[in-house]
Amino acid sequence: MSRFDPTASCVLDLFAEHLPHKPYCTDDLTAGLQIRSLKTALQRAYIQHNHPGMIWAMVYDVDRACVNPTDWWPIWESVGLPPPNIAVMNHRTKRGHLIYLLEAGVCRTELAHLKPLRYIASIERVYTAVLGADPGYAGLICKNPFNDRWQVWEIHGNPYTLGDLAAYVDLTAKAAKLPSEASESFGLGRNCTMFDTGRFWAYGAVREYWAPNGLGRWSKAVLERLQAINGEFPQPLPFAEVKATAKSISGWTWRNMTPAGLQDLIERTHTPEKQAERGMKATNQVEAGIASGQARRLFREQDRATARLMRAQGHTQRAIAASLGVALGTVNAWLRGEGEQPKSV
Incomplete structure (x- = not known):
């Protein structure tokens, strides 16, 4: 791509289009952040670039020269990545932030958008590693x-799709595929971790508030x-993001995890046909070389959760055992919490 792209003249307008109406901002990081009107925040040296619930800009903090100051050879070309839309750098050191704008925003909070959130988190991890x-x-x-504190390079005004960004890297690489402290506790990995941990807890906990x-x-x-989950991260997420995610989880579970809804779920997921399908799946997993013990544990956890939900609805242990096709003693042990693995939050 030409370094004199004619679309560069509109890139700052694209950046400003999706800024929060009252973003965090500051002129001095040591003095803390303030929430100000967008008009005021645009005059500050640092500004919040994404809404709490949406991602429109992917920003990378590069702690080395983003470009060679002698010939302006950019770091992204050196490592084979696409050019960012904007580079905002320290005048002297050329260190700074590389900003990639997205054609479509990615929601951080809604259940229906969890797959894109994981996708963008994988892209973020790999780009972070490749850029250093x-x-x-x-x-x-x-x-x-x-x-004016910064040297700004308006590179081009063509926003990216996630597919565009993913095409430059290998998302199946170990750094993107396997969970690790770095991938789950930093960046967008925190949103995925908090969302998954929170929602799985909520599915069972909501019944205590049915009233x-x-x-x-x-x-x-x-x-x-x-x-509490957020407090475990080395760099906790802003409260606004935690609040948005909590609102999404609490609202969805309250609407969907009702006594009637859970009864319908049980009836739909434990028909003879479904049980046979699950048995076939377990067989196929074993034949594919996946440990049968893993498959059995997966089904046992599902049945244990179902047993507790049925018990919360007032079903007897005998009725639960008959519905799930297990021994009465097994149901009794499940309800007492025996045989469970400790859960980390």
Whole structure:
């Protein structure tokens, strides 16, 4: 791509289009962040570039010269990545932030968008590794390209799809495929980890709040749970992101994990046809070389969760055993919590 792309003249407008209406901003990182109107924030040296619930810009904090100051050979060309839309750099050191704009935003919170969130988190991990960017970068604020403190390179105004960005890297590589402390505790990996951990807890916990006017107490409980999860990260997510995710999880579970909904789920997932299908799946897994013990554990966990949900609805242990096709003693052990693996939060 030409370094004199004619679309570069509109790239700052694209960046500003999806900024929060009241972003975090500051002129001095040591003094902390303030929430200000967008008009005021645009005058600050650092600005929040994404909404709490949406990702429109992927930003990488490169702690070395983004370009060679003698011939302006850019770091992304050296490592075979596509050019960012904007580079915002320190005038002297040329260190700074590389900003890739997205053609379509990716939601951080809704259940229906969890797959794209994992996809973009994988892309972020690999780009961070290839660029040698800081994996501990919190991702809340970036160097403001509208501020004169920085040297700004408006490279081009063509936003990327996730597929465009993924085409330059191998997402099946070990760094992208396998979970690790770095991948799960930094960047967008934190959103995935918090969302998964929070929602799996919520599926079982919501039954304790089934009562008239219970939604308020349930929403508060989910938020507290997610704040505790967030507190375990080396670089916690901003409260606004935690709050948005908690609202999504509490609202979805309250609407969908009702007594009637759970009864319908049990009836749909434990028909003779479904049981036969699960047995066939386990057989196929074994034939494919996957340990049968892993498959059995998966099904046992599902049945254990179903047993607890049925018990919460008032079913007897004998009725639960008959429905799931297991021994009465097995149901009794499940309800007492025997044989469970400890869960980390």
